[in-house]
Amino acid sequence: MEDRIFIAKYVVGKLNTEDLVQFADQKLTDGVYSEHLLNIMDDGPEHWNPVSEYFESFVEEKGYAVPSFEQAVWVLLRYHILLISQGNVSPSKQFRQLLDDIESFDLHKGIKKYVGDNIGIENMYGWYHSDCSTIEETDSGIFNESLDWVEKFKNEH
Structure with missing residues (x-):
């Protein structure tokens, strides 16, 4: 790692x-x-x-800075979402790993409308928790949203 x-x-x-x-x-x-x-x-x-x-x-x-909690969350977001966007992993499994890694981050704090919109993952979160989608539809939705997330946040954090 x-x-x-x-x-x-x-x-x-x-x-x-x-x-x-x-x-x-x-x-x-x-x-x-x-x-x-x-x-x-x-x-x-x-x-x-x-x-x-x-x-x-x-x-x-070794010259690394120990990031703040918020910075660390963004490092993990970028890591997992880039993996998803590259298309070589199961989007739903990788998104689950992302949620596990940032479980101590409050996905509800400071949201505007939807869970996770404070870090831009609201649509992926919605796909992940969708009850009316097949696993293929869920994976496709998370994958497509990951592409949007990478483009939207390419210059942040």
Whole structure:
């Protein structure tokens, strides 16, 4: 998984200490050396506070910024919706993964009319929750809406 996606999942609370330990182990296996990664491995998955602090220190050491919660949500939105728009994944399954990844984001806060319109996913959300569409129609609807979303938000966030 790309580092910035992993970092975004960390920020939105989708990772646990075991995920961070696996990340550190993989980086070390790949030849990336950092005292912070070694510290993560030494502390292990039993201690969230030091492991998360070492992880954030590693991220900063490598020149990545730890995004805000809102920025992380947009990173994950862009990641999942781009995957859908490329046509190589099941749109409904990928959209479900998107919703899982941003479950701590309030899809109702600040909406104008429909659930998810605060981040531009209201139509995909509607297709996903449609009771009167076949899976093929749902997938087609989500796919087409993903193309619109990518075009609409190409210069944002």
